[in-house]
Amino acid sequence: MVKPAASTTLLESPMIAILTVSHGTSDPLGQQAIGAYAEAIHDAVEADVAAHAFVDVQQPDVPTELAALPPEATIVVVPLLLSRGYHLGHDLPLAAAPFGERVILADALGPDHRIAQVLRRRLREAGAEPDDRLVLAAAGSSDSAGVEDALRTGLLLEAATRHPVTVGFLSAAAPRLHEAIARNRANDGARVAVASYLLAPGYFHDRTRTCAADIVTVPLLTPDMPPAPELIAVARDRYSTALSASPGSTSAATRGPRTNATDVATTP
Incomplete structure (x- = not known):
């Protein structure tokens, strides 16, 4: 069960987290390709904390990972989904709702x-x-x-x-x-x-x-090629646009080095 986060506003939150979210797959090649893409996106943005979750098939799911992120963080959820649809229109808003305005949902990657x-x-x-x-x-x-x-x-x-x-x-x-x-x-x-x-x-x-x-053709991502720079740029732009469009958002440009979510102590 998702536990509501501690009450906070964007203006009070000095920490920014990025949560990339993909559909999930049982295919090991797909898992490897998506993992490399998520890591490249995390490296490309200036968030303090980075994590990844799945809407189906794999774990952790989105509610679990949202709850595991630092309670003082503003979280930008970047869906690694090519189009709008049920996951973006229903599943992700439902998962984000208990966390209020701490969670900002970015747009799908496509069309672009x-x-x-x-x-x-x-x-x-x-x-x-x-x-x-x-x-x-x-x-x-x-x-x-x-x-x-x-x-x-x-x-x-x-x-x-x-x-x-x-x-x-x-x-x-x-x-x-x-x-x-x-x-x-x-x-x-x-x-x-x-x-x-x-x-x-x-x-x-x-x-x-x-x-x-x-x-x-092969898919957009494959495990034997690094993620295309264009795909990294699209995800980075979705993150930046979502963060800058939110009332009271803190500029990520002034952030220090990012850490992995597992390196940050969290409050239950």
Whole structure:
């Protein structure tokens, strides 16, 4: 059970904590890739304390990690989620509610033109050619805001590649990925290249790799490559924007060296 934090206001809080939050996966490669990304984000911001939590599959969960952070800290939660959806619209606000204004919730990573540039690079690395038809493979969401974000990312990828992009969903929304691929191949049998709009290896990318496309890119993060600078910059900007937009927020620019959450004594 989440215990309410000690009563405090942002103006009274000299300590800033960042809590990155990812979905969670049982895939060891995905765990490694996300772990490296979270660590890179923690290193890129000037928070005093850094920690990571998960909304599903893995532990610690968000309420547990929020309660473990120093009670005097203002906590900026940075979701490592590509789009809005149920987790961002429901789960995270619910977890943050008992802590009041101590907890600031940042926006999802996407849509963002810098992520589209990484997707473009992944296509080039995978061997996509100028005449290939492009499909963006997105996880999908029952939340219309999440679907809208994926479609906007498709438009950003169109702008980055200067080629039409069809968005295909792996669940919950239409068109499904196999339908999007079939539509692009139907008229002239052209090659189809799929850009995997997934953060890391896991269940959805395993499904994407078995689709009928000619080319499927790796996810945005992989364990054998350091996180792209663009992805780190997006997360850093989400953190900074959330912190600066909060009433009475303390500038992180004047902070001293960050410590890990486990290095800081906490009050039960």
